[in-house]
Amino acid sequence: MTATYGLLIGSKEIFTDDLLPVQDKYSGDTIAYICQARQADVNDAVRAASQARKEPLSPYRRSQILYAASTIMKGRRDELAAIIAAEAGKPLKDALVEVGRAIETFRLSAEEATRITGEMVPVEAYPGSENRLAFTIRAPRGTVCAISPFNFPLNLLCHKVAPALAAGNAVITKPASTTPLSAYKVGEILQEAGLPAGWYNLLVGPGSTVGEWLLDHQEINYYTFTGSYEIGKRVQERAGFRKTTLELGSNAATIIHKDADLELAAPLCARMAFANAGQVCISVQRLLVHRDVYQSFRDALIKHTKALVLGDPKDPTTDVGPLISAKEADRIMAWIEEACNDGAQLLSGGTRRGNMIEPTILADVKGEMKVWCQEIFGPVVTLVPYDSLEEAIEQTNQSEYGLQAGVFTRSIDVAFECAKKLHVGGVIINDTSAHRTDSMPYGGVKNSGTGREGPKYAVQEMTESKVIVINHRM
Ligand SMILES: NC(=O)c1ccc[n+]([C@@H]2O[C@H](COP(=O)([O-])OP(=O)(O)OC[C@H]3O[C@@H](n4cnc5c(N)ncnc54)[C@H](O)[C@@H]3O)[C@@H](O)[C@H]2O)c1
Numbered sequence: 206m207t208a209t210y211g212l213l214i215g216s217k218e219i220f221t222d223d224l225l226p227v228q229d230k231y232s233g234d235t236i237a238y239i240c241q242a243r244q245a246d247v248n249d250a251v252r253a254a255s256q257a258r259k260e261p262l263s264p265y266r267r268s269q270i271l272y273a274a275s276t277i278m279k280g281r282r283d284e285l286a287a288i289i290a291a292e293a294g295k296p297l298k299d300a301l302v303e304v305g306r307a308i309e310t311f312r313l314s315a316e317e318a319t320r321i322t323g324e325m326v327p328v329e330a331y332p333g334s335e336n337r338l339a340f341t342i343r344a345p346r347g348t349v350c351a352i353s354p355f356n357f358p359l360n361l362l363c364h365k366v367a368p369a370l371a372a373g374n375a376v377i378t379k380p381a382s383t384t385p386l387s388a389y390k391v392g393e394i395l396q397e398a399g400l401p402a403g404w405y406n407l408l409v410g411p412g413s414t415v416g417e418w419l420l421d422h423q424e425i426n427y428y429t430f431t432g433s434y435e436i437g438k439r440v441q442e443r444a445g446f447r448k449t450t451l452e453l454g455s456n457a458a459t460i461i462h463k464d465a466d467l468e469l470a471a472p473l474c475a476r477m478a479f480a481n482a483g484q485v486c487i488s489v490q491r492l493l494v495h496r497d498v499y500q501s502f503r504d505a506l507i508k509h510t511k512a513l514v515l516g517d518p519k520d521p522t523t524d525v526g527p528l529i530s531a532k533e534a535d536r537i538m539a540w541i542e543e544a545c546n547d548g549a550q551l552l553s554g555g556t557r558r559g560n561m562i563e564p565t566i567l568a569d570v571k572g573e574m575k576v577w578c579q580e581i582f583g584p585v586v587t588l589v590p591y592d593s594l595e596e597a598i599e600q601t602n603q604s605e606y607g608l609q610a611g612v613f614t615r616s617i618d619v620a621f622e623c624a625k626k627l628h629v630g631g632v633i634i635n636d637t638s639a640h641r642t643d644s645m646p647y648g649g650v651k652n653s654g655t656g657r658e659g660p661k662y663a664v665q666e667m668t669e670s671k672v673i674v675i676n677h678r679m
């Protein structure tokens with residue numbers, strides 16, 4: 206029988222009448238049902254979080270719970286990877302990587318829980334403050350609302366939940382409706398790890414209802430959102446003076462300079478343009494290739510792309526699986542067709558099987574084509590030649606987005622020039638825009654968002670500084 210999961214609110218699993226079927230994104234089969242939240246459930250979750258915060262957990266206890274969660278997750282690696290492969294359509298080998306990363310995200314957050322410090326402030330150096338001792342502490346923000354996307358249903362949720370708990374906040378999560386099961390499993394794991402009731406609450410349902418109710422609720426102190434620019438903008442507008450962290454989209458570029466190691470660059474670009482069928486916010490979408498190496502890089506990219514295996518995500522040999530929905534596959538096919546009609550050259554792919562699109566390479570793209578200037582979020586990479594480094598930097602920066610950029614070069618001068626001049630949150634040298642290690646500061650500029658994730662940096666965002674001044678000669 207197909208399992209039915211409830212919402213997690215306070216100490217209870219709540220079952221509602223409104224069941225959301227969760228589909229396997231490759232077969233279309235319903236693999237589970239999960240209950241959708243009503244407005245009263247949102248209010249109850251906020252109340253449960255406030256109630257939990259009345260008995261704060263010590264940093265040591267928070268750390269121990271997060272370490273325990275990391276260990277439990279390790280023991281459930283295969284189960285979690287199978288859920289991600291089914292609900293997100295992510296190839297099993299990548300789903301296993303995602304679980305490994307989530308284990309680390311919890312471990313890194315456990316470490317951070319014991320390192321939250323303020324600083325001494327030398328106020329006594331100033332006239333009138335001679336007898337004052339001043340220092341800052343970092344206080345939890347309170348109730349954190351974590352809204353997450355479908356493409357990394359486990360690790361991107363953990364990047365919000367684990368630092369929020371490390372910092373002493375209570376959390377209400379709202380995962381994407383297409384992929385809620387990973388978030389449910391995180392709730393189970395945290396409970397098993399000893400997290401008391403009310404610190405992790407799970408609400409499921411559409412952004413247009415449950416998401417909006419969450420944005421409305423004035424007892425939520427902070428929003429951490431990962432998703433599209435359009436919804437991120439709405440979150441920011443609705444949050445008002447409340448603090449937010451927004452991790453949004455991109456059309457990331459990678460520069461292949463004339464002195465690049467093509468044997469390193471071509472396979473990495475092929476892999477990272479099509480990982481998770483291109484549904485990665487830092488996916489290699491725009492490749493700027495120096496004209497001297499354009500032909501050889503192009504040929505090598507085609508060769509490595511054609512070697513990728515398209516198919517069932519549950520098959521351990523699959524490299525590229527389906528898109529999240531037929532609607533997304535329709536949109537991406539329309540963008541490819543539009544680019545080809547406007548003069549782009551199809552070098553590989555461009556065909557569709559169900560919700561799967563063959564890894565697609567487009568050349569001769571122009572700046573105004575959607576496949577170049579908007580976020581594709583699908584298995585499509587575009588190629589453009591350049592003559593000077595200045596031109597490549599300018600084209601990379603000619604984007605509404607600025608999440609990460611990659612640069613392949615053997616020259617330290619070229620690497621530094623790119624590092625200084627590229628207007629993005631992260632510059633990755635001799636790797637693609639799609640490289641991320643979970644401990645690093647991660648986030649964007651421009652329409653790619655504000656704030657930084659990575660447990661150490663997220664803990665800063667999820668705490669606020671408070672200054673304490675002691676008049677010690679009264
Ligand atoms: N920068 C990053 O770290 C990062 C990581 C992953 C994905 N993304 C971006 O996410 C997008 C794809 O993910 P998606 O399709 O799930 O994004 P999305 O914006 O459609 O949805 C993200 C989340 O927001 C919720 N939501 C929708 N409407 C809402 C509303 N009115 N109020 C509150 N919540 C609402 C959704 O239900 C979901 O949980 C891409 O643009 C991608 O680049 C960015």
Ligand SMILES: O=C[C@H](O)CS(=O)(=O)O
Pocket residue numbers: 356357360484485486487640641
């Ligand atoms: O989709 C965007 C994610 O941030 C991808 S990753 O966590 O950087 O791999």
